[in-house]
Amino acid sequence: MAALKDRGVRVTSPRKAIADHLEHRRGGFTIEALCEELPSVGRATVYRTVKLLLEVGGVCKLALMDGSQVYTVSRAGHHHHYVCVACGAVEEFRAASVERLLSSIGHELPGEVVDHRIELYVICGNCPAEWA
Amino acid sequence: MAALKDRGVRVTSPRKAIADHLEHRRGGFTIEALCEELPSVGRATVYRTVKLLLEVGGVCKLALMDGSQVYTVSRAGHHHHYVCVACGAVEEFRAASVERLLSSIGHELPGEVVDHRIELYVICGNCPAEWA
DNA sequence: CTCAGTGCAAATATTTTGCACTATG
DNA sequence: CATAGTGCAAAATATTTGCACTGAG
Numbered sequence: 001m002a003a004l005k006d007r008g009v010r011v012t013s014p015r016k017a018i019a020d021h022l023e024h025r026r027g028g029f030t031i032e033a034l035c036e037e038l039p040s041v042g043r044a045t046v047y048r049t050v051k052l053l054l055e056v057g058g059v060c061k062l063a064l065m066d067g068s069q070v071y072t073v074s075r076a077g078h079h080h081h082y083v084c085v086a087c088g089a090v091e092e093f094r095a096a097s098v099e100r101l102l103s104s105i106g107h108e109l110p111g112e113v114v115d116h117r118i119e120l121y122v123i124c125g126n127c128p129a130e131w132a
Numbered sequence: 133m134a135a136l137k138d139r140g141v142r143v144t145s146p147r148k149a150i151a152d153h154l155e156h157r158r159g160g161f162t163i164e165a166l167c168e169e170l171p172s173v174g175r176a177t178v179y180r181t182v183k184l185l186l187e188v189g190g191v192c193k194l195a196l197m198d199g200s201q202v203y204t205v206s207r208a209g210h211h212h213h214y215v216c217v218a219c220g221a222v223e224e225f226r227a228a229s230v231e232r233l234l235s236s237i238g239h240e241l242p243g244e245v246v247d248h249r250i251e252l253y254v255i256c257g258n259c260p261a262e263w264a
Numbered sequence: 265c266t267c268a269g270t271g272c273a274a275a276t277a278t279t280t281t282g283c284a285c286t287a288t289g
Numbered sequence: 290c291a292t293a294g295t296g297c298a299a300a301a302t303a304t305t306t307g308c309a310c311t312g313a314g
Contacts, residue, residue, distance in 0.1 A: 004301080004307085009268085009269095010268060010269065010313060010314075011313080012268085012269060012270080012313070013312085013313090014208075014269080014270070014271095015269085024281080031304085032302095032303085035193040041270090041271090042270065042271040042272070043272090043304090044270080044271070044304090044305075045269080045270060045271070047303095047305075048269085048305095050269090054199070061195075061199040062195075062220050063193075063194075063195050063201070063249060065199070065246075065247055065249075065301065067193040068162065069195070069199070069201065070253070078222055081187070082241055082243075082245075084243065085246060085247075093237070093241065097233060097237070098233060098234075098237065101229060101230060101233050102230075104253065105225070105227055105230065105252075106252065106254075106295080109214055109218065109252070109254060110254075110256060110257040111254040111255050111256040111257045111259070112254060112255045113214075113253070113254050114197075114217060114253050114254060114255060115197055115217075115252075115281090116250065116251060116252045116253060117195060117197075117249075117250070117251040117253075118234075118248065118249070118250050118251075119248065119249045120234065120237075120238065120241070120245050120247075120248045121245070121246050121247040121248060121249075122238075122241060122242075122243040122244060122245050122246060123243050123244050123246060124242060124243040124244045125242040127243070131314095140292060141293085142287090142288055142289075142294065143288080143289095144287080144288070144293085144294060144295080145287090145288095146294085146296095147294090163278085163279085164277095164278085172298040173295090173296090174295065175279090175296090175297090176279090176280075176295080176296070176297080177294080177295060177296070178279080179278095179279065179280075180280095180294085180295090180304095202291070253313070265310105265314105266312105266313100266314095267312105267313100267314105268311105268312095268313085268314105269310105269311085269312085269313090270309105270310080270311070270312095271302100271308105271309100271310090272307105272308095272309100272310105273306100273307095273308100274305105274306085274307085274308105275299100275304105275305080275306070275307090276303100276304075276305065276306085277302095277303075277304070277305085278301100278302075278303065278304085279300105279301080279302070279303085280299105280300080280301070280302085281298105281299085281300070281301085282295095282297105282298095282299085282300090283296105283298100283299105284295105284296100284297100285294105285295080285296085285297105286292105286293105286294085286295070286296100287292100287293095287294085287295095288291105288292095288293080288294085289290105289291100289293100
């Protein structure tokens with residue numbers, strides 16, 4: 001991940017292994033899953049690296065519908081996520097209309113809005129309708 | 133909490149203690165905080181009761197800006213939250229315009245939107261501007 | 265070379281569970 | 290009174306940390 005390099009952080013082989021692996025990964029992931037998928041990397045390093053990627057914006061942490069949390073690779077700047085509740089696929093979306101609306105809602109609220117988070121839960125096109 | 137009773141769940145004194153306590157509580161709370169505030173209730177019961185309230189809709193679980201999670205008392209039906217990043221206060225808001233917009237965005241996404249979550253992060257009116 | 269980063273194992277923290285006991289309905 | 294619910298302490302999980310060692314720059 002280039003973002004790491006720019007921060008004066010060393011590009012070590014465990015970090016590279018994690019970044020490469022995530023690059024090809026679909027959907028959300030948990031630390032535990034990452035550890036299983038990359039047995040050559042120590043658990044502590046996985047924790048440390050994911051935390052680092054989170055700070056740098058390389059991954060996002062998001063809430064599933066049941067309230068549990070997973071990480072997901074971040075591909076763009078500001079964005080939101082939609083998550084398939086059936087297969088767990090996670091995609092990003094961006095919509096200027098949302099930003100505009102939220103900012104106008106912000107005006108009606110006391111105080112100043114500094115950030116926001118949106119998650120949409122969907123049954124994605126690949127998942128059978130019976131999941132509904 | 134009436135919702136519990138309607139579900140054929142017993143109204144025991146620990147549950148009542150928790151519900152009463154939450155009634156008067158401001159902002160989000162963690163299990164740990166609840167345990168400290170209600171030392172007479174066993175930790176396991178706090179976990180079990182909060183999980184129950186979550187299922188019944190008596191409390192919501194929400195993500196703070198840093199990704200950590202807290203619970204908050206739910207006062208209305210469908211709603212979203214705005215959280216002060218300075219003092220931790222949590223309030224609910226509802227906006228038909230948001231629902232409308234999200235549903236229209238849903239049409240542009242593959243699959244069917246089944247639910248959503250929105251959190252706004254604010255500096256509330258009571259908190260000094262320096263927090264910005 | 266140097267020291268940020270690593271792996272490991274131990275220390276912590278968090279959540280769940282088994283079980284004998286209590287009290288609601 | 291029957292049994293859902295409780296508290297406790299143990300077990301299972303999840304996360305963090307100390308430290309000697311390694312390799313990126």
